Amino acid sequence: MIPELGQLALVLALVAALVLGVMPLVGAYRNDAALMRQAGPAAMAQFLLIAFAFGCLVASFVANDFSVVNVATNSNSKLPVQYRVAASWGSHEGSILLWTLVMAVWTVAVALKSRHLPRVLAARVLGVMGLVNVGLLLFVLFTSNPFVRLLPGAPEGRDLNPLLQDPGMVFHPPILYVGYVGFSVAFAFALAALMGGRLDAAWARWSRPWTTAAWCFLTCGIALGSFWAYYELGWGGWWFWDPVENASFMPWLTGTALIHSLAVTEKRGTFKSWTVLLAIMTFSLSLLGTFLVRSGVITSVHAFATDPARGVFILIFLALVIGISLTIFAARAPRVGLGASFSLVSRESMLLGNNILLVVAMAAVLLGTLYPLVLDVLDAGKISVGPPYFDAVFYPLLAPALFLMGVAPLARWQQAPIPELAQRLKWAFAIALIGSIVTPLVLGDWSLLKVSGFLFAFWIVAASATAIVMRLKAAPQRTLWAKLGSNSASYYGMHVAHIGIAAFVFGVTMVKSYDVEKDVRVGIGDSVVAGAYKFDFKSVGDVRGPNYSGMSGRFEVTRDGKPVAQMQPEKRFYSTTKQTMTEAAIDHGLSRDLYVSLGNEIDSKTWEVRVQVKPFINWIWIGCLIMALGGVFAIADRRYHLRRKTAAATAHAPGAATAT
Amino acid sequence: MRALRFGIPLAVFVLLVFFLGRGLWRDPREIPSVLVDKPVPAFTLPVLGSPDKKFSPADYRGKVWLLNVWGSWCISCQVEHPTLLALAKSNVVPIVGFDWKDKPDAAIKWLAQQGGDPYVFSVTDLDGRVAIDYGVYGAPETFLIDKEGMIRYKHIGPLDDKAVAEKLLPWIRKLNP
Numbered sequence: 079m080i081p082e083l084g085q086l087a088l089v090l091a092l093v094a095a096l097v098l099g100v101m102p103l104v105g106a107y108r109n110d111a112a113l114m115r116q117a118g119p120a121a122m123a124q125f126l127l128i129a130f131a132f133g134c135l136v137a138s139f140v141a142n143d144f145s146v147v148n149v150a151t152n153s154n155s156k157l158p159v160q161y162r163v164a165a166s167w168g169s170h171e172g173s174i175l176l177w178t179l180v181m182a183v184w185t186v187a188v189a190l191k192s193r194h195l196p197r198v199l200a201a202r203v204l205g206v207m208g209l210v211n212v213g214l215l216l217f218v219l220f221t222s223n224p225f226v227r228l229l230p231g232a233p234e235g236r237d238l239n240p241l242l243q244d245p246g247m248v249f250h251p252p253i254l255y256v257g258y259v260g261f262s263v264a265f266a267f268a269l270a271a272l273m274g275g276r277l278d279a280a281w282a283r284w285s286r287p288w289t290t291a292a293w294c295f296l297t298c299g300i301a302l303g304s305f306w307a308y309y310e311l312g313w314g315g316w317w318f319w320d321p322v323e324n325a326s327f328m329p330w331l332t333g334t335a336l337i338h339s340l341a342v343t344e345k346r347g348t349f350k351s352w353t354v355l356l357a358i359m360t361f362s363l364s365l366l367g368t369f370l371v372r373s374g375v376i377t378s379v380h381a382f383a384t385d386p387a388r389g390v391f392i393l394i395f396l397a398l399v400i401g402i403s404l405t406i407f408a409a410r411a412p413r414v415g416l417g418a419s420f421s422l423v424s425r426e427s428m429l430l431g432n433n434i435l436l437v438v439a440m441a442a443v444l445l446g447t448l449y450p451l452v453l454d455v456l457d458a459g460k461i462s463v464g465p466p467y468f469d470a471v472f473y474p475l476l477a478p479a480l481f482l483m484g485v486a487p488l489a490r491w492q493q494a495p496i497p498e499l500a501q502r503l504k505w506a507f508a509i510a511l512i513g514s515i516v517t518p519l520v521l522g523d524w525s526l527l528k529v530s531g532f533l534f535a536f537w538i539v540a541a542s543a544t545a546i547v548m549r550l551k552a553a554p555q556r557t558l559w560a561k562l563g564s565n566s567a568s569y570y571g572m573h574v575a576h577i578g579i580a581a582f583v584f585g586v587t588m589v590k591s592y593d594v595e596k597d598v599r600v601g602i603g604d605s606v607v608a609g610a611y612k613f614d615f616k617s618v619g620d621v622r623g624p625n626y627s628g629m630s631g632r633f634e635v636t637r638d639g640k641p642v643a644q645m646q647p648e649k650r651f652y653s654t655t656k657q658t659m660t661e662a663a664i665d666h667g668l669s670r671d672l673y674v675s676l677g678n679e680i681d682s683k684t685w686e687v688r689v690q691v692k693p694f695i696n697w698i699w700i701g702c703l704i705m706a707l708g709g710v711f712a713i714a715d716r717r718y719h720l721r722r723k724t725a726a727a728t729a730h731a732p733g734a735a736t737a738t
Numbered sequence: 739m740r741a742l743r744f745g746i747p748l749a750v751f752v753l754l755v756f757f758l759g760r761g762l763w764r765d766p767r768e769i770p771s772v773l774v775d776k777p778v779p780a781f782t783l784p785v786l787g788s789p790d791k792k793f794s795p796a797d798y799r800g801k802v803w804l805l806n807v808w809g810s811w812c813i814s815c816q817v818e819h820p821t822l823l824a825l826a827k828s829n830v831v832p833i834v835g836f837d838w839k840d841k842p843d844a845a846i847k848w849l850a851q852q853g854g855d856p857y858v859f860s861v862t863d864l865d866g867r868v869a870i871d872y873g874v875y876g877a878p879e880t881f882l883i884d885k886e887g888m889i890r891y892k893h894i895g896p897l898d899d900k901a902v903a904e905k906l907l908p909w910i911r912k913l914n915p
Contacts, residue, residue: 351744355747369758390762393755393758396755396758397755400751401748401755404748404751407744407747407748408744408747408748412744448754452757452761455757656816656817678811
């Protein structure tokens with residue numbers, strides 16, 4: 079009964095999405111307020127119905143209803159309950175349903191927050207989002223229905239892929255999707271602006287917090303996925319340039335460019351058509367990522383269910399959404415006009431340079447991801463593109479971007495004299511240079527790559543500090559506290575995010591330069607030395623979990639004779655899926671991670687063991703969190719909320735008192 | 739003319755859709771082997787369980803047969819095993835096992851645990867030297883060899899019932915009229 083209710087709710091949600099996708103847009107075209115007013119209720123109805131349907135799916139998983147195909151193939155009665163809940167989005171069908179749910183949440187959030195917007199703009203934004211969700215719901219109902227029954231029901235389920243039975247997997251997909259789908263708001267704002275022909279500073283200001291919020295989620299989602307791969311896949315790597323990872327990284331790159339471009343559009347009224355194109359590109363890449371992951375055109379370690387019928391549907395959807403929006407762009411953007419001019423060296427030009435670098439980086443990732451496919455289609459052979467390509471392409475693109483990141487916040491708008499910039503930044507540069515040469519010397523191993531990595535990390539921090547200090551000095555207030563308060567939250571947000579990048583670059587440089595990795599055969603009672611650490615292999619015993627059995631090794635780690643950690647890597651065999659999983663043991667620390675994983679058993683006393691010491695690897699993910707924190711600062715900026723309140727107050731004066 | 743610039747993104751996208759659309763009908767896992775339609779690389783390897791006996795592909799000249807690469811350490815081979823057992827039972831084609839980078843004891847134990855031995859016999863390639871000649875880069879892999887000792891078809895990854903019915907059996911029927 080519950081699955082049928084979910085199914086019914088989905089059909090009704092499609093109706094709500096159709097109402098949302100058609101009526102407000104027609105209303106905006108005819109300037110019919112009654113039609114435009116349908117947007118809010120329709121968005122709310124769509125949200126409630128999809129949330130109900132999703133609840134039905136979760137309920138079926140929790141109740142072990144193996145008469146539902148999706149439950150029978152992705153769950154098991156022995157699976158712990160939190161993973162049964164997570165299994166509801168572990169499958170293809172469930173994850174697409176989660177997509178539509180997240181889309182509905184963003185739509186309803188926009189509907190609730192859009193009361194102060196010009197009515198026509200709000201109607202168009204919500205209408206575009208409704209149309210996108212119509213496509214997604216059709217996809218769910220026709221090719222990926224999670225509520226299909228299995229008659230007669232299975233006595234037991236086939237169990238969730240053991241790789242996904244992990245806390246990281248419980249949170250990674252929802253957060254990532256919130257980010258992906260969040261860019262639909264910027265996309266809808268861009269299309270609405272193109273339709274209305276109004277692309278001004280106010281439009282950019284409305285789009286900015288939404289875009290930044292989506293970007294924060296995407297940043298956290300990617301970081302969580304990378305962290306999950308690091309500790310769960312058991313290889314000790316943190317980024318593999320896998321097509322699925324690339325699919326999430328591409329919208330991040332253009333999304334980052336979009337955030338910066340929106341800032342210029344708001345502050346200077348320029349970059350307009352470029353901003354709109356970035357907004358379209360970012361959401362298109364989110365959709366393209368879904369296509370790549372879900373259609374099976376590209377092989378990846380994330381081997382999800384693949385099906386050409388689904389691929390054809392997503393491709394048609396993709397072609398319609400992106401094709402139509404790019405056609406509107408081609409038709410309308412020439413009329414948007416150019417903004418204020420700027421000289422060759424100015425903050426605008428630096429942000430433009432940064433934008434171009436980010437987009438070229440995205441294109442490089444896209445090329446690397448699709449190149450095997452293109453060659454195959456052209457019958458030029460099957461190849462695969464791996465990390466060497468991406469590493470080689472990425473470094474030269476990121477280096478100038480990291481350099482500009484330090485300069486741009488100190489550069490003046492419109493025109494920034496180079497001597498003045500050099501004067502302002504000379505100390506920052508000196509500090510970064512000395513730090514980057516001294517650090518590798520102290521650590522005992524010197525190479526150009528290391529120096530340049532440290533140089534950029536220190537440079538960004540020093541330049542950001544310089545920028546903040548100069549601002550504070552110039553502020554007219556007397557006390558430090560008042561001076562601090564004179565800058566906007568988004569100004570600090572920018573620097574926090576940049577420092578997050580610096581932490582990230584520092585972590586990557588440390589790991590790439592100084593990690594120690596040993597693959598050895600170790601007998602019980604023997605030990606392995608890696609770096610300053612000694613790993614004593616004490617024993618191996620049996621372990622038994624709810625749906626797996628396996629072996630667990632015990633290692634004692636010492637440094638200079640002092641105990642550091644007890645580590646217990648496991649090898650698990652999941653009986654239902656017949657899969658063996660390596661559960662690495664990791665001892666986390668701010669300055670290093672110790673990593674032990676069990677390989678094959680050679681005989682009852684000897685094992686293949688991989689031991690790694692990874693200096694500062696956690697800074698990679700901490701850096702990502704700091705970036706997202708910077709985004710939170712930016713969203714919290716008073717200027718978005720103050721104007722919103724005053725605008726709302728003037729628009730709905732009678733209701734204002736009750737609303738607050 | 740200036741307005742045309744704004745159509746560039748659309749043009750790029752149309753090209754992309756073309757490739758994605760064509761790509762849908764391709765299987766990225768289907769990797770052509772350079773060995774197909776080439777003579778099977780020669781080897782002489784001991785037979786699993788009775789190391790005094792030796793086998794080389796020339797012994798099977800005049801037969802259509804399968805060479806299946808497996809190992810007791812290989813998880814996907816467990817997945818494939820029931821399919822191989824069923825195929826062996828049907829007596830359509832002799833299956834020779836190619837025990838790759840394995841220990842004979844572990845291999846024999848593994849076969850017993852899997853509920854049967856689908857192979858006529860298995861040869862043991864303990865150090866994996868011969869597998870290099872065959873371009874093996876992951877077990878399981880399966881080669882179909884014809885009466886003249888030519889490799890006619892190569893399957894990468896676990897065989898399932900569908901692959902046997904749609905790919906292997908038609909080939910075998912063609913070679914064994």
